[in-house]
Amino acid sequence: MSGFVSLPVASIEVTEGPHPRGPGPSTEARRDATSRRHPSHVGHIVRCGRCRHEHTPESWAKLEIIGRLSADGVRSVVTAWPDGVVVEVRRCDACGGAIARKRR
Numbered sequence: 001m002s003g004f005v006s007l008p009v010a011s012i013e014v015t016e017g018p019h020p021r022g023p024g025p026s027t028e029a030r031r032d033a034t035s036r037r038h039p040s041h042v043g044h045i046v047r048c049g050r051c052r053h054e055h056t057p058e059s060w061a062k063l064e065i066i067g068r069l070s071a072d073g074v075r076s077v078v079t080a081w082p083d084g085v086v087v088e089v090r091r092c093d094a095c096g097g098a099i100a101r102k103r104r
Contacts, residue, residue: 050097063090066098 046055055063067089075081088103
């Protein structure tokens with residue numbers, strides 16, 4: 001016997017159409033959130049997805065490289081990938097987790 005369970009169609013809930021979305025944050029709220037960020041770090045902090053530790057560009061450069069995927073290697077599993085862009089994988093110094101980022 002396989003590990004699949006056959007369900008009667010009537011027991012599957014189907015929802016159609018777009019999901020309703022509430023109003024997004026106001027322009028003023030977005031501006032306030034942006035102004036609280038330190039301008040030199042906006043878009044440059046690398047956060048570990050495992051422990052949420054934040055790495056500055058300087059601390060990222062010092063992390064151990066545990067892997068690198070070439071553009072051709074990524075193209076083998078992704079339909080469109082730019083030339084010269086690689087995926088670099090480094091080890092988080094806080095938890096040991098792998099952090100992957102695109103690099104030119």
